[in-house]
Amino acid sequence: MTRTATTSTAGILARPDGIEGVVADWSSDQRAFKNVPWGKVMMWIFLLSDTFIFSSFLISYMTVRMTTTVPWPNSSEVFALTIFGQHIPLILIAIMTFVLISSSGTMAMAVNFGYRKDRRKTFVLLLLTAALGAMFVGMQAFEWTKLIVDEGIRPWGNPLGAAQFGSSFFMITGFHGTHVSIGVIFLIITAIKVYRGDLDRERPGFLTGRKGNYEIVEIMGLYWHFVDLVWVFIFAVFYLW
Amino acid sequence: MVDYLQFQGYLRWFLIILFMMLKAGLIVAVFMHMLWERLALVYAIVVPPLLLLVLLGIGALEADYTFFARGVFFGAM
Numbered sequence: 001m002t003r004t005a006t007t008s009t010a011g012i013l014a015r016p017d018g019i020e021g022v023v024a025d026w027s028s029d030q031r032a033f034k035n036v037p038w039g040k041v042m043m044w045i046f047l048l049s050d051t052f053i054f055s056s057f058l059i060s061y062m063t064v065r066m067t068t069t070v071p072w073p074n075s076s077e078v079f080a081l082t083i084f085g086q087h088i089p090l091i092l093i094a095i096m097t098f099v100l101i102s103s104s105g106t107m108a109m110a111v112n113f114g115y116r117k118d119r120r121k122t123f124v125l126l127l128l129t130a131a132l133g134a135m136f137v138g139m140q141a142f143e144w145t146k147l148i149v150d151e152g153i154r155p156w157g158n159p160l161g162a163a164q165f166g167s168s169f170f171m172i173t174g175f176h177g178t179h180v181s182i183g184v185i186f187l188i189i190t191a192i193k194v195y196r197g198d199l200d201r202e203r204p205g206f207l208t209g210r211k212g213n214y215e216i217v218e219i220m221g222l223y224w225h226f227v228d229l230v231w232v233f234i235f236a237v238f239y240l241w
Numbered sequence: 242m243v244d245y246l247q248f249q250g251y252l253r254w255f256l257i258i259l260f261m262m263l264k265a266g267l268i269v270a271v272f273m274h275m276l277w278e279r280l281a282l283v284y285a286i287v288v289p290p291l292l293l294l295v296l297l298g299i300g301a302l303e304a305d306y307t308f309f310a311r312g313v314f315f316g317a318m
Binding site: 063 | 284
């Protein structure tokens with residue numbers, strides 16, 4: 001497969017910048033997304049649709065919370081943990097947030113080292129990101145267990161207040177946790193590809209047959225940062241509100 | 242954090258929204274390299290989610306109405 005929309009055309013046909021550039025890129029006889037590998041465009045469009053899914057969840061959570069006539073459970077009490085005899089509100093969530101944001105940091109470093117063709121460091125950082133992601137999922141499993149077993153929270157009701165709490169909580173965090181889990185799997189796949197040197201030798205992928213290159217590390221990074229982004233919103237509107 | 246400071250009401254809302262938006266913007270712009278993409282891609286990705294504000298508005302409007310109706314209905318029983 002020939003790679004068409006590359007930077008090489010930029011020198012021959014200079015494109016205008018700014019708003020004029022937007023108009024020119026979207027005009028007829030043009031490919032809309034210049035200088036962007038199509039894998040990346042596709043990932044962005046997938047993330048856009050994912051944005052709509054998560055936004056719909058969060059907005060319906062808002063609607064459901066506004067319409068209920070029963071008091072909403074106090075999130076800082078529900079998610080509190082007692083560690084070493086001290087009662088700390090939201091501590092597990094704080095740690096989970098920290099872990100996920102750290103993993104975003106290691107992912108950004110992996111992308112950076114990937115473009116420098118530093119195979120070893122990219123591999124290590126990708127694995128570290130996957131480990132932090134797995135840790136996040138583990139803590140989420142612990143949190144769910146605590147809520148389900150110890151506090152009796154179910155999707156259809158709970159002893160603390162509004163029944164809608166359980167359904168929106170399990171739906172939203174469950175969907176996010178699924179995203180993290182899938183991300184971990186793909187991180188491991190990407191890490192293996194980096195380790196084997198597939199990306200340096202342009203070995204065709206097992207599924208698509210595309211030649212390997214370090215763009216896939218960045219595309220993986222886009223997905224991973226998106227998962228982190230969604231968590232920022234969930235954390236703000238679900239746990240802090 | 243807001244729990245410890247015991248901020249409530251509009252100040253709490255404002256702080257949560259402010260930091261959420263700041264952080265989200267930072268992730269998209271820097272971590273996801275949006276700052277360095279061509280404007281055509283940036284607009285194609287960033288503009289459509291603005292539609293969600295409409296959904297947000299509709300949700301809020303309907304919620305008020307439902308809450309009111311439930312109050313009337315359950316209150317009458």
